[in-house]
Amino acid sequence: MITRQITSPHEDEFPLVIPLMPATREHRRAAMWVVAALFVLAACIAPFASVQIGRVDAFVPVLQTVLSAADLLTATLLFGQYSVQPRRGLLAVAGAYLFSGAFAFLQTLSFPGGYGPNGILGDGFDTPAWFFVFWHTTFPLSILAYTLLKDKTERGAAARSTRASIIATICAVLTTVAALTWTVTAWVNHLPSFYSGSVTLQTRFGSQINIALWLVGAATLAVLFSRRRTILDMWLMVTLVAWMPNFLVAAVASSVRFSVGWYAARGFALVASCMLLCVLLTELMVLYSRLASALILQRRERANQLMSIDAATAAIAHEIRSPLGSITLNTSIALNQLAAEPPDLEEIDVVLKDIERASLSVDSTITSIRSLFKSASNRSRMQIEDVVCQVLRLMQHDLQTNQISVSTSFSDHPHAVTGNRAQLQQVVLNIVKNGVEAMASIPVDQRKLTVSTRIDQRWIVLNVRDAGVGIPQHTNVFDAFFTTKADGMGLGLAICRTIIDRHGGMLALVATGSQGTEFEVRLPIA
Structure with missing residues (x-):
């Protein structure tokens, strides 16, 4: 038997989360406009990149605190999307934004003049630069991991442990951040220096590192471009493009800190960090409005x-x-x-x-x-399991509103039946709705609906069991106008039995009582 939770549609049918949706023409057009605007802005700033301007100590802590918060919010949204439809690639992207938010904040703590004259971490000289390197190494490498993993779906035990996967990812990121932070704070004097004499004069090593970071970002962008398909792919590419001026300014300009290029590069960094967050929030609102309209x-x-x-x-x-x-x-x-x-x-x-x-x-x-x-019987071959899944999708809002846990156990060798899909769907829908209404008066933690199928010789047997209060006088349950509801008409089960009879099958009440009610539908195998 195959057992699975059916509180949502199967993930292989269509993308349920925004990052996995295919990029539309509107998204591609918007991304191109953003990239063009970034290039134009960078070209306008480039001639003045080396011009030294006033030192504003509050600039870094304010900007990078906002940047860090945006990255952590983005990571939270991505983890939420992963919990809906587990894909390993989403964990990698969420990890990338966790790295980005953590190292951005750590660089702020170590930056001279930020939260202290010489920062409160490291030497206030090379430590912020090393945090910058870690920041812009872990982010593109995580995006590269996403690019390689984004088409892989978690199945089996992995798909049932999304919470464990999220916790493991967070722990791995925090452990890596802690190890690199300890290295750069305890051993900064033994690491190569980025500056000679003052923070406005960069060493040759510093320029080489920035060129290397630019090449890593460009290589990641190229691989992602070759495998682009989804909304997430599109806007991650825009994010990587927005990071490029950061490295070029640091590699080319001789006056690194507190120059026009340095301030502009931080602005580009903020745009890059907020890019995906804005897209996710916008698409979530669009999706919410569509869902509300559908409901x-x-x-x-x-x-x-x-x-x-x-x-x-x-x-x-x-x-x-x-x-x-x-x-x-x-x-x-x-x-x-x-x-x-x-x-x-x-x-x-x-x-x-x-x-x-x-x-x-x-x-x-x-x-x-x-x-x-x-005369309405337009019959075709179908699998009763597909009818059940369709009904559960239609009832998903009611099931969630009533906080009912749904589990299914389907035969591992499904057979087809011949019948009218709309009528069979109406039978299953009526039985499921009766089960939902029967569980309205019991505690929330006891509300469970179980749907199973099995093969019994020449029959496909569908069982639907609820945990409700049972049906009194159940011998008359299929009689027309028999109802236990105050506002019921008593026609639902009578019509359901007529439908199943016309399909050559049988509908029966096999159990009822204080522990719940179970209906059995038998249909001949096609």
């Missing part, structure tokens, strides 16, 4: 269906009530005539013929309704 339409359609059923029931009742009333009245007249002395046989004959005509009218009405119902 409104679904509720409206459900209300229209209920109104249609109510109208159809009223019409049927109207068509049947008149001849039934006539039968009742004529029966009373016939009894009175039989009780008379002597009985008026001629009048009784007329009354009995009226009763016969009324009975034929009722039978004609029922026959026309059944023929109309039968």
Whole structure:
């Protein structure tokens, strides 16, 4: 048997999270405009990059604290997306933004004039530069890991332990950050220096490191470009492009800190860090608005269906009530005539013929309704498991609202049945809705719906079990107009049994009581 949770659709059917959605023409156009704007801005600043301007000590702590917060928020959103649809690549991107946020904040702590005259970590001289190197090494390498892992889906035990995977990723990132921080603070005097004499004169080693960082970023960008497909790919490329001026300024300009180029590079860094965050938030709002519209339409359609059923029931009742009333009245007249002395046989004959005509009218009405119902049977081959999954997707909002845990256990060798998909879907939907309503009065932690399929000789057997309060007088549960609900019409299960009968199957109530109710649907294998 294959057992899995079906609180959401299967992840291979279509992307459920924003980072895995294919990039649209609008996204590509917006990305191109952003890249063009970055190039134009960089070209305008380039001639003045070496110009030294005033030192603003509050600039770095304010800007990089905002930058760090943006990176950590982005990582949180990516972890949330991973929990919805586990893909290893999403963990790598979330780890990249964790690295970025952590090292950005650590560089702020070590930067001279930030939170202290010489910083509060390291020597205030080369330590911030090393944090910069770690920052811009771990980020592109993590993005490169994402590029190589982004098409791999977690299955089996890994897919069921998303929380453990997220915790392991966070622990791995924090351990790496802690180890590199200890190295650069305890051994900074033994590491190569980035500056000679003052922080405005960069050594040859510093220029080489910045060129190396630029090449790492460019190589990552090239690999990502060759494998681009999704929204996340598109905007990660824009982020890598936005980082490029940082390295070029540091490698080319001789006046590194507090120059026009240095301040501009920090501005580009802030843009790069906020890029993906803005995209994710925007797309989440768009997705939320679409979801809200879909829910409104679904509720409206459900209300229209209920109104249609109510109208159809009223019409049927109207068509049947008149001849039934006539039968009742004529029966009373016939009894009175039989009780008379002597009985008026001629009048009784007329009354009995009226009763016969009324009975034929009722039978004609029922026959026309059944023929109309039968004419809707456009049958095809299908798997009942697909019908169940479709129903659970339609009911997902109700299941989540009522906090019901849903589990399925499907046969590992599914067989096809022949039937009308809409009618079979209506059967499963009715049984599931009854189960949801039956569990409304029990504690939340006990609300569980179990759906399973199995093969029994020539039958495909579908079992739906809830943990509700059970059905009293369950021997009449399939009778028309039998209901345990205050506002129910008592037609749902009667119609369901008629549908299954017409498909050559059987619908039965196999268990009910204080521990819940279980219905069994048997359909012949096609």
